[in-house]
Amino acid sequence: MLAGNLTLASLLAARWVESGHFPLSNMYESLLFLAWGVTGVHLVVTERDGYSKSAVPGALAAPTALMVVAGATLALPPELQRASALVPALKSNWLMMHVSVMMLSYATLLVGSLSCVSFLLVDATQGFEGAKGALGFLDGLSEGKVRRRNRPRVGADGTVAAVMDAGEFPDDASPVLAGADLMREMDNLAYRCLGAGFALLTAGLISGAVWANEAWGSYWSWDPKETWALITWLVYATYLHSRLVAGKSKKEVATVGALGFVVVWVCYVGVNLWGVGLHSYGWFANK
Structure with a gap:
């Protein structure tokens, strides 16, 4: 996992040197950044609070990162994998500050949501x-x-x-x-990842609003991407509220977290497949 993380970091750095801008301008680069983030989440989690000997984080993060890289390399057409010049709207320092935080939040939230999915699967098969x-x-x-x-x-x-x-x-x-110890560990992993991912997502939404006001003259315009980012935020806010305040059962809480897995992918990829809104530049819509 460490070798994979360093390799992806090296590839992103090479793209940065080649293109002359932060490598988050199209779907290919963002998928590689997402895979780097997922492996980074594994490395951080396994070094904290006794997780260093656990196989659970790696069992979730490694296949996820592998499938993301495979999708970026094999599914996207070559023209969408080439480094290209930034469109005018992306020529801002906010590209690094906003988009990188959003992608790191997606990576953290995906690992946490997969923990919830695994919790439900183990619970159903016991x-x-x-x-x-x-x-x-x-x-x-x-x-x-x-x-x-x-x-x-x-x-x-x-x-x-x-x-x-x-x-x-x-x-x-x-x-x-x-399954008892396994379920407890997956529940703890989900809570840690989703809590951190929620904080990153909140920071990403705030920085995105500031950038939107600078670029378009409005903090919020109900663009499809903005709307789905808000939906994603609400789903994980519901997860944290259900766990910390409402006192719901672990199964009910895990169901909300598992739902977030689908919502993240719709927010990240689905909106771009439709090719609508102010956030469609540099993605599928420009093919």
Whole structure:
């Protein structure tokens, strides 16, 4: 993950040198920046508060970054991957301050929302006998309890169990219910990421309003991009309110966070596919 993060950073730096402007002027560059942000979220999270031995953040961040880079490289046509001159509206220092904060917020929010999706999937599969042993084995991996000598065993009835040699668990520890530790860790990861992502999104909206007033003479014009950014903000505000104030169950809170995954992608990519509004420059609309 560190190598991938440094490689993406090097590529973005090379684009910056080649184009002469901050590499966030089109969909290709923003997707690479998003992947860099996702790997960066993993590196930050795994170095804090005991997460360094956990496999959960990497299991969510690595496939996400991989698919984002694959989409940017394989799905976008070559003409949209080339570095080009900035349109007049983007020739501002706000490009770096506003767009980079928004992209970092998207990266953080996506990892948090994927944690919510995973929480719901694990919760839904705990009733299946075949999943219980596998979830218990993942519990051990996420908590650092299972050592290399552990190995999965498939029983005659098709269930999967983790075989643990003597002494694999500390004297004061014992195997927990399948999925319990895993769900708790994903819930904590979601809260940490979505809380940080919400703060970044708020800063991005404020800086965007200031830039809009400078460029278009109005802080807010109900442009489709602005509207969906506000919808995204409201969804994650609902998540934090449900968790911290309303006292909703973890499943209900995770459902709101999982919904945010779809909303972020609509805000980030969907609006540009329609090619409408003041934010359509430099994206699909200019193909």
